[in-house]
Amino acid sequence: MRWLALCCTPDAPAGDVDALAWLALSFTPRVTRLEEAVVAEMSASLRLFRGARALRLRLHAEAEQAGLALGATAWAPTALAALALARCPDAPRQGRLCERLDALPPTALSAAHVHHAMLARLGCQRLGALRRLPRAALAKRFGPALLTALDQAYGDLPEVHDWLTLPDRFDARLELPYRVEHAPVLLNFAEQLLRQLCAFLAARHAGVRALRLAWQHDAMRARDVAGSGELTLSTADTTRDLRRLTRLLGEHLSRTTLAAPAGEISLSADTVLPLQELSVGLLPGASEPQERTTTNALLERLSVRLGADHVLEGRLHEDHRLDRMQSWHPWPAAASPPVRRAPGPQPTWLIEPPQPLRCDAREQPVYCGPLSRVSGPHRIEAGWWDCSGLQTRDYYVYRSAARGLLWVYRERLPDAAAVTSGWFLHGAFA
Template identity: 80%
Template sequence: MRWLCLCCPPEAPASDRDALAWLALGFTPRVARLEDAVVAEVSASLRLFGGARALRQRLQAQAALTGLALGALAWAPTALASLALARCPPASAQGRLSERLDALPLRALSAAHAHHAMLARLGCQRLGELRRLPRPALARRFGPALLTALDQAYGDLPEVHTWLVLPERFDARLELPYRVEHAPVLLHFAETLLRQLCTFLAARHAGVRTLRLGWQHDAMRARDVAGSGELTLATADTTRDMRRLTRLLAEHLSRTTLAAPAGEISLSADTVLPLQDSSASLLPGPSDPLERTTTHALLERLSVRLGAGRVCEGRLHEDHRLDHMQSWQPWPAPPAIARRRPCGPQPTWLVQPPQPLRADTREQPTCCGPLTLISGPHRVEAGWWEGQGGMQARDYFVYRSAARGLLWVYHERPSSTAPASTGWFLHGVFA
């Protein structure tokens, strides 16, 4: 068996240990908590990830992506031995397990460290010296738990663990160390919950599109103030990018006012969606995905800063009328439905409103000089269902102008709704 022990830095909050366990679940299903650390049995995963070194590097990279700090890390054939080696790294990683453990101080094993004062008076400073003492006398003096821990660490007795299982949905709470009166200050504490969320999503190989950050108001609030508040974060696509979610939350909190001081916050993600990892770059050189700003991340921040409806997205419609083929909707718009492509040529730039053109003696349009016919006519008769204002009866042509390039020109045909509206008009320009 091959055990990997993961420890959080001493200054890390207690909630980071849960996040560390969820991170390890993305590499093996055999993960357990052992005292103040997380242990994972990865012998069945080494071949999948390309060996112990590759697995360790990928785990460290995944921790960096989620903003989680890793402390000590150690490998061993048993879980207790990996924990002892992580607490007191030996000078050399070579040699048999028993030789490396014998050189460790008593504090490497919690069961031995609990009797450190008595063992020191007996002249025992290291685990090897402790093992050489008579076993019956040790059991009578310190109880069977010390011998059991020693035997399990050295691989002489089997270990029993309770494997961790990911919850079905993410819902975490955090009690604040003091009452927070301004919403932007909540970001510092919400980052702890975001780290847990990102490791939870990494273990499920998933992402989210909607989050809810809630807070509980102080009990000494005014009578007309509600007991809680919340805000909803929506992303344009499925993501678990820690830095992107943090920036989006910062934009929302900077525009939020707390009705009363907050004493507790919560973060929940009701819907977890599958997320495919992006392929690595084919170009040589380093590539840092955290420094790559995506279009969606930029639009998310702009929509929060400018307000709802100020950032719009174009949506195509199946309509033969050129000025009805696209509409602008507040971003993010609902997912687009597949549309059929127009059967004729379409200009790059639309002239709105259409510009009237003069006609020469042959009743042909002119624009900064004579025009050369390229194609046409492309007849459009549509909009009758909208009444007189929407009806269009036009013949479109593609003309070439020596001064302005390719032009999209139409000739208005008389219709029952507009019998007197005729003539030539410039409606678009081809780039």
Template identity: 40%
Template sequence: MWALQYTPKVVLSANDALFAEVSSCLRLWGGFRKLSKRLDEEACTFDLAQASWGPNPFAGLCLSHADVRGARTATLASVLDGLPVECLVDTNAVLPTLNQLGCYTLGHLRALPRAGLSRRFGRTVLDALDRAYGTLKAAHSWVLPPDSFTTSLELPQRVDNAGALLFAAKRLVLALCGWLAARQAGVTAITFGWLYDTMRARDVEAEGELVVRTATATRDPAYLMRLLGEHLDRTVLKGPVNTVKLGAAQLDAIPHPDGVLFPDKVKEGEAFEQCIEVIRARLGASSILVSALQDDARVGHLQRWDEDSGTTRMALDIPPRWPQPTWMFREPLRLLVRGNRPLYQGPLELLAGPHRVNNGWWDCHRQGGDGWQRRDYWLARSPSAGNLWIYRELRSPAEGDWFLHGVFS
């Protein structure tokens, strides 16, 4: 599954080897050197012993057995001729006889008469030799990604700390991202679980699980590992763990960013949404608040802050007829009045109004609130403070008093 993100042509052989045909996708990964470096870095996670390159998979297998990095087509025969004969698959049974004949390298084996070699050892050795040198083609059954993804990994030793499970999770996450790339999809939710050891307490369940959600569909292993790490840092294990498992809970297609073959723009907002998910995982769901517009004539009640649930917020269909202040006071400021004119850094000039608000009677029972409002709002101008948003109270006990509620930038 891990290798499928680099090429759709992957084969698992009977010799504990993984074959991946990458010649058709080298440009996609920036060339041979970059792809080779990336594969080497990730192969360590899967305990792969040796990675080698060759014009065909069987030549690469021979090179890996001899700890040779690789060989090109032009130099393949000369490189293989110098390898020990035991590097060739299917020769273990006849290896003592070949050594008695003085045949120690593949070059020695290739120099033997083919007819006599076939009569003595059958076609198995000759076919293996021809496949390694590329003179005999072989058909492969490519690995197909399954419809769903779930995998598990048995730990080499019991783990008591949830944070230590992240190291074992890396192998599972890389396999998941390979499967997602083959499916051209991303995850919006994954399940990471663990099985407790039989030495656990009697009141502890057999397994535990946590669900990790993402803001957008992704198959970025670094982001998934970071998000999973934040969740595991807040998790307390109830006993020793001996097995971890990973599954794709929710999938979503990842369309091409702009419908062109080679995009030159990064999707806007993606990094911000990932940052929000990390904050939510670290501080909890209540740490992320979003503003929700309300269909309310009271200026202080037009917006409400709720926990982000991912639902669509209501938008006002009709814009307000009156200008809204840029900044509002938490508590309205009572104004002085002289000659029936409110004062704030000098006499105020009433520019527009009144805009009457008579609303919120259902909230009049709230203690210490400004639920039921009966006010006349005015747009006023101060010679020093600029444009202001003031109102005159129409309800007792402050009826007739003037208040400053907001300012315009």
């Protein structure tokens, strides 16, 4: 068996250990918490990740991406031995297990650390010296737990573990060390929950498109203030990027006002979606998905800063009327079904409102000089179901010596011709 012990840095928050355990589940299903560390049995995963060194580097990279401060790591045939070696950075990394453990101080094992003062008076400075003491006398003085820990670390006794499993949904809470009165300050504590979320998503090879951050108000709040508050943030695509989620949450919190001081926060993600992993390519177009993700992250922040009504996205519609072929919605707009291409030529630029044109003696339109017809008429009769959108027009493509190809139509309603010539310029071709 090959056990890998994972320890967080000493200054890491307590919740990072749970997040590290979830991250380890993306490498092997045999993960458990062992005191202050996480241990994972990796023997079945070494071939998949091309060896112990490649697996450890991959784990470090994903921990950094999830914002986790991964500290010491160590390999060993037993879980307790891996934890003991991880606690001692100067421990030998090569050689037989018994020789490596014999060189460690008794503080490397928690069962021996509680008797550190007595062992020091007995002259036991290393685990090897402790192991050479008479077992019966050792058990009588220090209890059977010390002998059991020694035997399990050296592989003489089997170890029993409770394997960790991922919950169906993510819901984490954090009690704040002090009462927070301003919403932007909540981001400093919400980052801990976001790191746990990203590790949870990495274990599921998934992402999210919506999160909910809630906070509980202080019990000494005013009577007219609710007991809690919350905000929901959405992303344009499925992601588990810690930086992106942190910056988006910061934008929302900077525009939020707490009705009362908050003493507890919670982060939840009810819907977890599969995340498609993209391979890195060598061709010029290989970076397009990454560029699209970066653009979406920028638009998300702009939508929060400027307001949803100021960041719009166009959606195509199947309609023969040019001004009804596209509509604008707050970004990100809901996905629309595929739209068939309209028959006939379509101009590159529209002129809104359409510009009335004069006619010559032959009742032909004139614009910056005479026009010559290229094609037409392309008749449109649509909008009868819309009280204000009825259009009965004949569209033509005309060529102007000064302006190029023009999109011109003539109204077929008799009342329109009574007011103007009936000819209008509606667009131009690039």
